[in-house]
Amino acid sequence: MAFSLVSARRDLALRALLAIAVLSAAAASAYALEPFAVREIAPGVFVHQGRYELFTPRNEGDVSNAGFIIGRDGVAVIDTGGSPRVGAALLAAIRARTQLPIKYVINTHMHPDHVFGNVAFEAEKPTFVGHHKLPRALAARAERYLAINKELLGDEAFAGERIIAPTLLVDDKLELDLGDRTLLLEAQKTAHTDNDLTVLDKKTRTLFLGDLLFVEHVPALDGSIRGWLALLDQLKQRTDIARVVPGHGPTSVPWPAAMAAEQRYLDRIAQDVRAVIKQGKTIDEAMRTAGLSEKDAWLLFPEYHARNVSAAFAELEWE
Amino acid sequence: MRAAVNPGRVLLAVIAAAAMAFSGLPARADDPWPDIKRDVFENRDIAEEDGTISLEAPYRAEDAAVVPLTMRIPASVARDVKTLTLIIEKNPAPVAATFHFGEAAGAGDRMLSTRVRIDMYSNVRAVIETTDGKLHMTTKYVKASGGCSAAAGKDMDEALASMGKMQIRTFEPATPPTSSPDMREALVMIRHPNFTGMQMDQLTREFTPMKIVQEIEVKRGGVLIFSVEGGISISENPNFRFTFAAEGNAPIEVTAKDTDGRTFTGTSADKAT
Numbered sequence: 393m394a395f396s397l398v399s400a401r402r403d404l405a406l407r408a409l410l411a412i413a414v415l416s417a418a419a420a421s422a423y424a425l426e427p428f429a430v431r432e433i434a435p436g437v438f439v440h441q442g443r444y445e446l447f448t449p450r451n452e453g454d455v456s457n458a459g460f461i462i463g464r465d466g467v468a469v470i471d472t473g474g475s476p477r478v479g480a481a482l483l484a485a486i487r488a489r490t491q492l493p494i495k496y497v498i499n500t501h502m503h504p505d506h507v508f509g510n511v512a513f514e515a516e517k518p519t520f521v522g523h524h525k526l527p528r529a530l531a532a533r534a535e536r537y538l539a540i541n542k543e544l545l546g547d548e549a550f551a552g553e554r555i556i557a558p559t560l561l562v563d564d565k566l567e568l569d570l571g572d573r574t575l576l577l578e579a580q581k582t583a584h585t586d587n588d589l590t591v592l593d594k595k596t597r598t599l600f601l602g603d604l605l606f607v608e609h610v611p612a613l614d615g616s617i618r619g620w621l622a623l624l625d626q627l628k629q630r631t632d633i634a635r636v637v638p639g640h641g642p643t644s645v646p647w648p649a650a651m652a653a654e655q656r657y658l659d660r661i662a663q664d665v666r667a668v669i670k671q672g673k674t675i676d677e678a679m680r681t682a683g684l685s686e687k688d689a690w691l692l693f694p695e696y697h698a699r700n701v702s703a704a705f706a707e708l709e710w711e
Numbered sequence: 712m713r714a715a716v717n718p719g720r721v722l723l724a725v726i727a728a729a730a731m732a733f734s735g736l737p738a739r740a741d742d743p744w745p746d747i748k749r750d751v752f753e754n755r756d757i758a759e760e761d762g763t764i765s766l767e768a769p770y771r772a773e774d775a776a777v778v779p780l781t782m783r784i785p786a787s788v789a790r791d792v793k794t795l796t797l798i799i800e801k802n803p804a805p806v807a808a809t810f811h812f813g814e815a816a817g818a819g820d821r822m823l824s825t826r827v828r829i830d831m832y833s834n835v836r837a838v839i840e841t842t843d844g845k846l847h848m849t850t851k852y853v854k855a856s857g858g859c860s861a862a863a864g865k866d867m868d869e870a871l872a873s874m875g876k877m878q879i880r881t882f883e884p885a886t887p888p889t890s891s892p893d894m895r896e897a898l899v900m901i902r903h904p905n906f907t908g909m910q911m912d913q914l915t916r917e918f919t920p921m922k923i924v925q926e927i928e929v930k931r932g933g934v935l936i937f938s939v940e941g942g943i944s945i946s947e948n949p950n951f952r953f954t955f956a957a958e959g960n961a962p963i964e965v966t967a968k969d970t971d972g973r974t975f976t977g978t979s980a981d982k983a984t
Contacts (some may be wrong), residue, residue, distance in 0.1 A: 528867065531908060532919075536860050586866045616866060672882040672896075674824065674952065676769070676779045699773040706777060707949065709900065710878065 428481035433644035434596035449546030456505040463570020466495035472509030479509025499601025522558030523587035583620035597634035607641025610690035775858030789821040801833035807944035813935025817956030819894035819937035828858030877977030932961025
């Protein structure tokens with residue numbers, strides 16, 4: 393019941409989005425990145441919400457959330473968007489609020505929509521920070537990420553792109569001091585990817601989860617479904633969190649309520665895939681059948697779901 | 712010691728040379744099939760789509776590094792099939808695998824399925840040779856890209872730590888066997904990153920050297936079901952599902968060799984552990 397209500401509302405929301413898309417197509421400039429909207433979700437904590445879309449020349453790679461935290465001595469940026477242009481727009485949004493130095497640029501994981509804006513911050517000379525496995529993960533994928541996303545973004549949005557890997561690496565935990573506030577960075581075990589890093593602003597108890605949390609946008613699995621589910625269980629127990637910032641979704645959502653849908657989605661896939669494996673059926677069969685009950689609960693389901701099932705199957709068949 | 716020549720670089724050089732060689736020629740000159748047909752089948756006649764073999768492949772691959780392919784050969788043909796060659800036309804090494812069938816492959820309807828990497832939109836061809844020396848082929852077009860250069864493994868540490876582990880499962884027939892011999896299905900899974908040599912590590916600016924399972928032999932109670940010579944197009948964690956002629960509870964035995972000279976073995980009799 394609640395489910396159909398939600399889908400009805402989503403349907404309305406989709407229509408509204410469609411209407412907006414049509415309107416902005418009529419006035420292409422309305423779609424441009426200026427002004428780059430950021431919301432102050434807690435004192436000194438700002439987040440920009442990316443679109444629920446794949447990379448296109450039109451969205452210029454603005455498809456994931458990016459944020460920054462202003463402290464007494466400087467700024468920490470958390471993810472930089474999916475292109476040099478988005479990174480530059482984020483930098484402009486920061487500079488509209490403070491002239492303090494950008495001390496840190498933190499990437500929550502390797503995916504291009506979270507790291508491709510790094511290059512826009514290079515001139516600010518921040519320290520780039522990431523999970524200790526992030527440099528290797530980027531290195532292994534750099535060439536492919538550049539080639540594929542150049543095509544998706546188009547020459548204009550892609551212009552000036554270079555992948556910048558972190559130099560300050562987090563093995564387990566690391567605290568960064570911004571003067572009047574401390575950020576706690578935690579390298580997580582393989583979940584969404586093998587290089588997920590979470591960032592907690594202790595002052596406001598705001599946790600940046602990167603793509604460990606998807607809201608509305610269907611989750612994308614590029615790590616370990618077992619690891620991801622285990623991590624969600626663990627994060628759910630934490631009492632030091634007032635609100636979280638998903639990698640895709642609204643700028644600020646309540647914890648742990650906001651993870652319920654993602655947990656249900658991943659659980660559904662894991663259960664369905666395990667059943668298919670137990671019945672002695674194949675990966676193709678799983679891709680055709682597993683998790684379809686989740687179809688109406690998510691945006692971009694057709695773009696990611698079958699691939700998630702394929703990844704889950706390739707992992708769970710070894711249990 | 713590793714050879715001084717990096718196979719990845721050689722491969723890329725070959726691709727680059729091939730691309731240049733083709734670039735000046737008229738349209739359709741980029742069709743790789745005539746060359747493959749000449750090099751692999753010595754330009755012999757090949758009967759196409761004659762019902763002797765079928766191929767199931769997704770039209771659009773969800774994950775270009777893990778594209779499931781299933782080949783089926785009807786019983787009337789299966790008993791006379793010597794080899795099956797799987798070709799992914801536009802992959803850097805187009806011959807993905809060559810299967811040789813043995814007696815324990817059985818005389819019933821034959822099925823063989825595996826997972827491959829596909830580097831760009833390509834025809835995928837399955838060619839069988841029968842004991843009379845004739846060739847038969849079926850072709851499917853698959854839209855996929857980047858399968859060979861895709862980073863191996865979602866979790867690289869896990870991939871290397873578990874290399875060589877094997878799982879072998881046999882399946883009871885869905886319906887009780889009505890024909891003789893008793894045809895069953897089995898699944899062989901081998902943990903191996905199957906590095907293609909095209910995956911670049913930009914920290915070192917070097918390609919991760921090719922490291923693949925190149926030879927696998929699958930037997931039932933000492934009798935060959937099939938052997939396969941595989942290349943870089945076989946996905947990470949090589950996976951083969953196939954029919955075979957059961958004989959009592961004779962186990963499935965697998966021997967796999969990789970390019971580093973390691974040998975991995977497994978048997979379905981181990982599965983209780």
